[in-house]
Amino acid sequence: MSSPEPVAPPLRRRGERMRRAVLAAAVDLLSSQGLAGATVGAVARAAGVHETSVYRRWGTRENLILDALTTELDAALPVPDTGRVRDDLLAFFSALARLLVTAQGRALLRLSVEQDDTLEDRRGPYWSERLDRAVLMVRRGVERGELAADTDPGLLIEAVSGPLFVRVLLSGAPLDEVLVRGLVDLALDGARPR
Amino acid sequence: MSSPEPVAPPLRRRGERMRRAVLAAAVDLLSSQGLAGATVGAVARAAGVHETSVYRRWGTRENLILDALTTELDAALPVPDTGRVRDDLLAFFSALARLLVTAQGRALLRLSVEQDDTLEDRRGPYWSERLDRAVLMVRRGVERGELAADTDPGLLIEAVSGPLFVRVLLSGAPLDEVLVRGLVDLALDGARPR
Secondary structure (H helix, E strand, O other), X not given: OOOOOOOOXXXXXXHHHHHXXXXXXXXXXXXXXXXXXXXXXHHHHHHOOOHHHHHHHHOOHHHXXXXXXXXXXXXXXXOOOOOOHHHHHHHHHHHHHHHHHOHHHHHHHHHHHOOOHHHHHHHHHHHHHHHHOOHHHHHHHHHOOOOOOOOXXXXXXXXXXXXXXXXXXXXXXXXXXXXXXXXXXXXXXXXXXX | OOOOOOOOOHHHHHHHHHHHXXXXXXXXXXXXXXXXXXXXXXXXXXXXXXXXXXXXXXXXXXXXXXXHHHHHHHHHOOOOOOOOHXXXXXXXXXXXXXXXXXXHHHHHHHHHHOOOHHHHHHXXXXXXXXXXXXXXXXXXXXXXXXXXXXXXXXXXXXXXXXXXXXXXXXXOOOOOHHHHHHHHHHHHHOOOOO
16 A cells, blocks of 8 residues: 555556546535536636646536546446346346435436536436446346346336436435335336236 | 306306416416426416416415426326226326327426426425326236236336336437337336246
8 A cells, every 4th residue: 555556657647636536526516516516617626626627638518527427427336247137137226226315326317307508419318328338237137048038128227227217306205225126026027927 | 069058157167267278378388488487477478367366266386387287197197997907007108108208298297307496395296196096007907816916016107107207307218109018018027038
């Protein structure tokens, strides 16, 4: 821990450290103050860097915000590979549920449905792209013969994730392990008697 | 058609006609201009009635808006009873999908996730209450033995409706009959081989 890290040249390391500080500040501001509060100036101040450095690296406020959201979510939502489709789905969607009930996750989701012309084009597919990574778990389940060959992987992911998003955005009902398990088992086994 | 209707006294009839005109104007304004545009004054003008009449009947703008949404949606979303759970679910969720892709339905849903302190308390459960009526279809399926006895009716309704809401609010992906059928069959049969 106390030994020097000789791998990256100092300038490069400083660049990456600056990037992480700026993205963390952006996520904090988005979470606490919403889209309107996450100006380039405010993010730069919170991260302790020059505003011009932010513009030099990201070009636009839009790019900065999307980079912050993407980095945050991809780190919080790894796609597991346990060898069993049910365990994979439970792990993935439990992590999604835990993310969505944090103040930060709630803010990120709310941000995604806010009307804002400056982000119009790229926010639409944002969550879809995150969830697209999850279809891998279903495909592996099909390959192992755990799921029917004609399973639609994207549809299964939507059927489990949809209610989680809706509870945060619309109903305000709680997100917990019981809910996630119920949704995963319904998507796997169906409601008809087996 | 041309004969007089002797049933309701004239004053009562006028009251109901006034109510329908005001609610229709409210839905039109909500759809075209969002929550901010649906002021009591604007609704009254569009319906051709006095603003004081609107306040006398509904008391607050909040009550007017919720009455308009409830009346609109309940009429557009009857709960079918065909004797077969799959047919009931297909009919109900196809109607929901058709409603959600109209400009009006899209506006109603977007309205529900808008941040607005004046409606905070009662909008949350609004869609949940609409969907609560749908659990009847699942309960009847359980009683007929079409579904497993331990089926959670509310969870099944959430699993089918969730992706429809999310497509409108987040992904922008299309809502069609193929999607509805896929979601209903997944919830009934599951993805595991049968």
